[in-house]
Amino acid sequence: MTFESVRLEVNGVVYERVVEPRRTLCDFIREDLELTGTHIGCEHGVCGSCTVLLEGEPVRSCLLFAVQVPGASITTIEGLTGPGGALGPLQQAMWDNHGFQCGFCTPGFLTTITALLREGDVSEETLREELSGNLCRCTGYQSIIQGVLDAARASGPDTETSR
């Protein structure tokens, strides 16, 4: 069994760990870095629970090996939170709108939506399309959509909402 050293940055902190080449990025984040906010829902890239931001772009951390992204900058759900556990604007909007129920899909939705809000286009229709890569079994999605629309409104005048 060979091992490789992986050095990367997660939520602004640089980590270095020695892992097997086959270690998935999600296991690396959860097991080696002990950041358990990222959840593993299917391990075949469909459900989106394990989505993290890689250089700001949402990726499925179950479909990547840690050794594939040396030197990368990654953001997980923990990185969306302010100092002392303060909720960021998206988290606050989700709280206000009862966005989630069981919370298992939540890390994937929050990271995906964070990237989406940076792009700016958040009509309900595009949201439904853009979020169709993340599965939620509890809510029927309406409260999540509502939360995103609310967060978009809260994030300022440069973001247009269509309804």
Add this chain to the structure above:
Amino acid sequence: MRRFVGESARRVEDPRILTGRGRYVDDVRLTGMLHATFLRSAYPHARVGGIDVEAARQLPGVVAVFTGAEIAPVTKPIQIGTNVPGFTCPEFWPLATDRVRFVGDPVAIVVAENRYVAEDACDLIDVEYEPLDPVVSFETAQDPGLPPLFEDVGENVIYRVENSYGDVDSVFASAHTVIRETFHQSRQANVPMETRGAVADYNPASRELTFHASTQNTHGWRFQLANYLDQPLERVRVLCGDVGGGFGLKLALSREDLTLAAASRIIGRPIKWIEDRNEHLLASGHAREERMEVEAAVSADGLLVGLRARMLLDQGAYPSIPTASAIYLHVIRDLLPGPYRMQALAFEGACVVTNKASMVAYRGPWEIETWVRERLIDLIARELDLDRIDVRRRNLVDGAPEDRSITGSGLDGISSRQCLDLALEKIGYAQLVRDKAAARETGRLLGIGIATYIEFAPGWREWRSQFSEAASARIEPNGHLVVYTGQGPTGQGHETTLAQIAADALGVPLDHVRVVHGDTSITPLNLAGTGGSRAGTWASGSVMMATKRVREKALAVASAMLEIDAADLDIVDGMVTPRGVPSEPTPLAQVANTAYLAQRTLPADVDPHLAATETFTAEGISGSGWSGGTHVCLVEVDLETGGVRILRYLVAEDAGQIINPAIVDGQIRGGVAQGIAGVLYERAAYDADGQFLAGTFMDYLLPTASEIPFIEIVHYEGPPPGEGVEFRGVGEGGAIVAPAVVTSAIEDALGHLGVRVTEQYLPPGRILELAGVVAVGG
């Protein structure tokens, strides 16, 4: 006073969930913890010959490999079903021993330093299988020529029930018309986003098992673990943190859980098992595979006067622990008349075993009663050329105190009729009918679906004696309240709703209440956990009772302190306040502090222990105690693609007094989404040889944000609630009625083609077949 009840209070659970600080079972990490995986059968039905595990045991990093024969001696055989007379329960073991009975049946457990190594080792195990004929369909299950799955049972029909209510023969003899039809449902699965998993931690020195679970039912699992591991009950503790959904699945202790606990006891170290999604779809359990043949005796004006129903339920291979599938036949039988006046019912039901994954409870496991009954009402309307809404109105009860189902259930307060009117008004039914006709002119196929239902939750009142629901409450020395419940929430927000109830019952701010669950060593015993929407009525009722009791105790202390009669004292916003007299309020904290820390200042007859445990007695529930309603939808069917798009979906629901509207609406929408999915997207399919065909999320299709429509909700407001327990369960309703609504709409859209929808699963290919666009099976 009700201050928080009725408010969409933000959830207590959310700050941790939204920041990645929840604690799910896969987040548990214990010192010395090992990791397990299961080797599973690739055969639906086979005899197990030799198992060679030597290569697996030799792999570096592997700590142990156990076969069924090695786990069996440290457990008792599993034997359930004693609660249903006549249910023939086979004996079986945590791991398969001499025979495998479905694709995914666990054959061996590998315990290793990490999961990667454990999975490598699974690949090195060599099992000799001798394939047997699989029993896959209802037909083969009833064929006495095929070998029984369980030799000790002797046949594959493991339960039969037959009951009759009213004078069935005479009702049929005098009927204007008798309508016959057979309705089929397909296999579906619960599919919570968090799969099953556990950490079993047996300490050989203290001989204690601590079981970290993802469960809806901590206390039930504790009993089962203690029983099957033959472990003293007081040395089993079940802990459960956040749970990533269950929908009924996580009520059942699994054979894998038992195996894990047994392995931990043998090894003496904690072992984690987290199921992967393929295992989950294959082996965690399925539901809804049922068939019902009906004969309806109908009067000329569309009254459904009598019904003969024969149903089959496919429970898969093994009974789930501890609920016998047989019990669902009883529930289905009793609910089949629904909110309709029916004079007679003859019901025959049977459960069969097949070489497929076990049946588990899934969000309203009795759902077929609503689907078949509502399909039947549409069918009666069509056969007699009557309006289906008129037919419903003619048959519905009023919910009067004397209204009673032919099967015995009281229907007092059932507002199906009112919800029907409300739904039609709010959706603008007349306009919908015009829109449908106008669309038809332009070649678009719109259809309107409608169905009404009763939400049988939390079961019959008599169940309270079988599964008591208690809560404990304790005022802390700082005047805050801690509530302990045996409920096992999986996303429903009990930490919020029960706190709302307790805060009002005591008279303190919401953030002065903390709800504790998920630890059998401190929560009141509760064998049922969270299921059948028990929390809505029963847990809420018990929390209200326990909190009122500690309020009385606090007021008795305050009365002694202030020398004011307790009846003249109130607690408002955490302050003890004399009623009607302007006077300085006393903080509840000061009262509690006195009770605990300055008892000597109180008279001897004042109880200073501000804690109480109360068991819910169903007192204070008015009428049937059930919720219900009517849903209406508008769909468009595209005969180019076979696709069905839902254009409108409206819920008119009577949920009694609503504790937290946002949470209630979330429950309803989530349930509707699952019901829609059962018709349009999801099927846990097997081929004719018993091979499983839906092992990934690319085969088992969960609906996404693109498929689930905006769901409109309107709440029926009945008589103003009193001070009793007027909260109703709402967890199942959406999932129960949505399949009936959507299939009704599809039939309506295709009615001009003579299509009659008698099956529930209608993917695009099947729609095109039904519409005659493509040949059946083509």
